[in-house]
Amino acid sequence: MTAETNAPDIQFQIQKIYTKDISFEIPKGAEAFKQEWKPELNVALNTKVTRLPEDHMFEVVLTVEADVKTAKSDAFKVEVQQAGIFLISNMKEEQLDHAQYAFCPNILYPYAREAISDLVARGGFPQLCLAPVNFDMIYQQKQQEQQKQKTR
Numbered sequence: 001m002t003a004e005t006n007a008p009d010i011q012f013q014i015q016k017i018y019t020k021d022i023s024f025e026i027p028k029g030a031e032a033f034k035q036e037w038k039p040e041l042n043v044a045l046n047t048k049v050t051r052l053p054e055d056h057m058f059e060v061v062l063t064v065e066a067d068v069k070t071a072k073s074d075a076f077k078v079e080v081q082q083a084g085i086f087l088i089s090n091m092k093e094e095q096l097d098h099a100q101y102a103f104c105p106n107i108l109y110p111y112a113r114e115a116i117s118d119l120v121a122r123g124g125f126p127q128l129c130l131a132p133v134n135f136d137m138i139y140q141q142k143q144q145e146q147q148k149q150k151t152r
Helices: 027-034 093-122 135-152
Strands: 013-023 040-053 055-071 073-091
Touching: 013 093, 027 055, 027 073, 040 093, 055 093, 073 093
Parallel strands: none
Antiparallel strands: 013 073, 040 055, 055 073
């Protein structure tokens, strides 16, 4: 406990990091390798948080989907669900929300990037190195959008 507030100290611990689901698909098969390689990349991110039965335990799942098109047809699609179990306690509600939707995805994203890069290379394509993502900024933007919707 802190002396000033007599509030318990904030706890944040990574209990486990794991790959929950992986998918890699080449819809056109061998045709994908015959096209001129001018890729167009589309990336989607999603975070889902589930409270676990144990006290203060949460499963956070970061889903990263990457679709690559070339010559207006799908070259490949890859999806990774990178998950973690986190112990988070003694946080105010807004701090907890920030930890779950910004801090935890920041921890999980490098693992998802590595898995995607490996899958794409093993699929016979040039390595796909996804750019870093600022989940804090994404979280702040979502908070601002929610505030605007509330004031309408």
